[in-house]
Amino acid sequence: MDRLALITREPAEEILTLKRLKAMLDEGVHIKHYIGFEISGLVHLGTGIISMQKVVDFQRAGVETTVFLADYHSWINKKLGGDLSTIRKVAGGYFKEALRQSIKALGGDPDRVNFVLGSELYDKLGVEYLTNLLKISSKVTLSRVRRSITIMGRKMGESLDFSQLLYVPMQVTDIFSQKVNLAHGGMDQRKAHVIAIDVGEKEFGYKPVAIHHHLLVGLKITQQAWEKILEARRTGKRDAFEEGVLDVKMSKSRPRSAIFIHDTYEQIKAKIRGAFCPMKVAELNPVMEIARYIIFWERKEPFIVVNKKKGTSRSFSTYRELEEAYVRGEVHPADLKEAVADELSRILDPIQKYFNEGPGKALLEEMGEIRITR
DSSP, X not given: OOHHHHHHSTTXXXXXXXXXXXXXXXXXXXXXXXXXXXXXXXXXXXXXXXXXXXXXXXXXXXXXXXXXXXXHHHHHTTGGGGOHXXXXXXXXXXXXXXXXXXXXXXXXXXXXXXXXXXXXXXXXXXXXXXXXXXXXXXXXOHHHHHHTGGGGTOOTTOOOOHHHHTHHHHHHHXXXXXXXXXXXXXXXXXXXXXXXXXXXXXXXXXXXXXXXXXXXXXXXXXXXXXXXXXXXXXXXXXXXXXXXXXHHBOOTTSGXXXXXXXXXXXXXXXXXHTSOOOTTOOTTOHHHHHIIIIITTTOOSOEEEEETTTTEEEEESSHHHHHHHHHTTOSOHHHHHHHHHHHHHHHHHHHHHHHHTSTTHHHHHHHHHHHHHO
């Protein structure tokens, strides 16, 4: 697979812009990537697998990859009880190791990823960072910042303290302070990246490319929320659609609706068996999304679904084949759930063993204590 195909393939969902990306590749520009994460709670499939799939793709395409551990952003957003020392401890311990193990399980090389702690970058840059922050802030209106707070997992109109208004300008400043020309994140991060594109050329001499990956739907989406989001998409109401997706995306704050990368086989089975899975509908179906974005990512062997009632089985070489059969009603949701749970457990097996039986066990136990006390 060539570099462009690796960089742009699923789970990538949007490239801003493809023209600039192609120009960078054609001109042999050194591509420096970054993806930033708040530090909070346990790592689920969206963070550990979907995000890191693209990091692995970028590695294979010869891109310099960086994971930004945003401790100050997490503090501003009151994660882990708003305790900065706890946030930093988790960032350099459990969270970093969870992403490293995810990269390894996906066939990437965690040692080739730069892990940067936000506060260490700020200490290093000093007044340069402040200068960059003021440059960006002077080009962004307060109303635009308020419209962009959805990147924090918060809704427009929600009450904020002043520090939270600094979140978006800081995120944009992180991009230019690290001289990043490929900003990466979930679709929920696009508003900050669009600001970076808008201010970049005039203030820093270049426009970064932004790549946004798909946000997995949480397992416990309700019928009402599902219908509301589909209606917003159908009628072209982008803000309503984006807010709806934020409400139902897989999130560590809704543990019964999320699968964590170190969940046991039994936990995965139980969660998927209880997942929303509308018959004959693939769109915004959380079980079908796991099949599409995780099980069929780089899949070489057929995916087998057993019909327990009839005692027969079907094999699918591509996700498209599975989707078409499911929409026709040829695959029952219960059989799909069993097959997806089994295959997902196989994919996550090395991560499960690392955190439940191996060196990561102490880190996971430590997270349990933090979650209880914070």
